[in-house]
Amino acid sequence: MKEGFRQAMAWLHTWTGLLFGWLLFAIFLTGTLSYFKEEITHWMQPEISHHAASPQAALEAAQRYLQRQAPASQSWFIRLPNEREAGVKVGYRDANGGPRGFVTQTLDAKTGEPVTARDSRGGEFFYRFHFQLQMPYPYGRWLSTFCALIMLLGLVTGIITHKKLFKEFFTFRPGKGQRSWLDGHNAIGVLVLPFHLMISYSSLVLFMYLVMPAGLMAHYGDDTSKYFNDLFGGGEAPKAAQVAAPLAPLPGLYAQVQALQPGARVGNIRVENPGDSNARVTFTQSAADHVAYRRSANWTFDGATGALLEQGKPESGAMLTAFSFAGLHMGNFAGPWLRWLYFCFGLAGTAVIGTGLVMWLDKRQLKHAKAPRVPRELRLVEVLNIVSMSGLLLAVASFFWANRLLPVALEARADWEVNAFFITWGLALAHAIARSSRRAWGEQLALGALAFMLLPLLNALTTAHGLDHAIIDGDWSMAGFDLTALGCGVFLAWLASKKLRPAVASAKLSRSRASQVGHETAQAR
Amino acid sequence: MMFGIALIAFAGFAALCLAMPKHFETLLGRTPGPGQPQLLRVTGWLMLLVSLALAVQSRGWAHGLVEWTAVVMAGVTLWVFALPYLPRLLVGMAAVSALLGPLLVLSAG
């Protein structure tokens, strides 16, 4: 019975892994990129330079701008610059402006004027994609959250199936064909397991209010806003009293927050009913300061008098748990070295999925190695593997190439960068269908290698922020992007070289691998 | 400080690896003496616990646990994937880590 259970779980692991692996690979890759979304945005909008402006100065500039631009708006939103975000982000409610009646603008922290930078979604594109999958609300979120469940299932079934989890904890045997692939898949799965489990479970927690309405029904029916008010302690903002009262200077309120919580970095500031006697200003501590989101790290002031009205209520244990999951997933608290580790662990998760997909196909292709043609179902998996992995990487590269090549004044420029991403992905699909598997892999990986390796050169030729300038200026964010792109290109080139080896040598290799696997699968069980 | 903690944890995992006779023989070229695997296992776990305690003490429970888990995962992954290629270098690194780690911690704390 025990053997039957393990076998059943292996079957479940294999099939759910295959069916959702393609999508999960994309989610993991774009999610991993999102850990550096600010740095990616910085590379994609090099015009926005980092000015060392104090938070108070930035806040003052933001208030000045918003007072000029949207004095009668219902609510304002300000996000202060930090080590990773150069400009001051402001937003305001305007029924006539922007998508969903909300206008956003980035200001130069020093001058307080809107920055003029090429229109681009920047790193936000990858961030949004990884949980919305370019689908209309709420379908994308439903699908990505379901994928997270399958990922969690895959991890659990993987653990159950991996008989020698402890015995082979330190085992990795390269150069042995399929045995190596399995060793590698198991190793990056097990050794980075805490991260994989955390990421999967926290993804579910982030959208649990959306996908598990039954849980809300008990106490909130279908009133999600009441749930959020109870959770975040927000409450409805008071209506405007229609009595004019100038808004207190925000830097003064900022100073009050500093007095209450010395050393706190301020993330967001929200102003309700600016210019009214019922104005409210809420300061939220930066997510960089705590692992878990802290609703208690919120201070609300009377906007007209500047008096402190309330601080966010303390979190309960359940809240701290949920907010910790959210915080761990987002990783906003991570400093430079920890952020790089997040990035590497994300790549590890991506690799777990990728190696799984490759192994699934390899095992079954061996059975048909002597057949003249690959069976239709395997051909489908072949194509999907190629397009979801090397195809996706090509799409990512083209997103960056489009950013540097599209004219700055082009209409809907940001949309066209995204279009380049999807057009390239589509072309990769066509290519994967047209070419043999080995050639498709090799050619796409080679092109990807070239595309990534040449990014630093493209950057240097089209902007004044090439690698040499960036290093001299100490702009490590910009330099880091170029260097990472270079490293990625080198890695892809190495992969491509393995695929593009002469056919004779690889055929010999396949035959010896086939006999090896026969031995090993007999031993493994 | 965190780097010192990472080194102690790295050495701890190296010890746990060597505590397995299969790996001991591959890495050190001889069979383990009587009681050596047991000693290595105890040492390994001890080092991991010490590194965890140091992490929590210096960075608090939230940041400490997260950063400790992160450096542990990084260290053990590095160990496992480099092991087939550079076994002797890794054993050397583990020995250095066992000494350097506590030194860094003491000098920082």
Added chain:
Amino acid sequence: MTHKPASLTPSYRLAVASRSLAALLGGYLLASTASFCVAVSLPVAPVDATLIGLMLSFVFYVLAFIGCFACRDAWRAWLGVLIPSLVLGLLGALVHWMKLP
């Protein structure tokens, strides 16, 4: 699934499809009823009970998936999710009704 079929017979495919549906739909039902039951029963603040109910729901979903493919046949898969769902659903409804003013 303890028996490895000799070939992909239609009955095998049907069994797999049935188990899959039991896991997907029945599992979701189980997760939902469990979520509701936990949220309504826990003697803590409503928002906290809701949070705990929501967070635990996914454990039930994963267990349901595993159960549906570990049990002996597709019938057991369905019973394995529907009966607990019914029990939890009734329990939750009962507690909810008892707590009404």
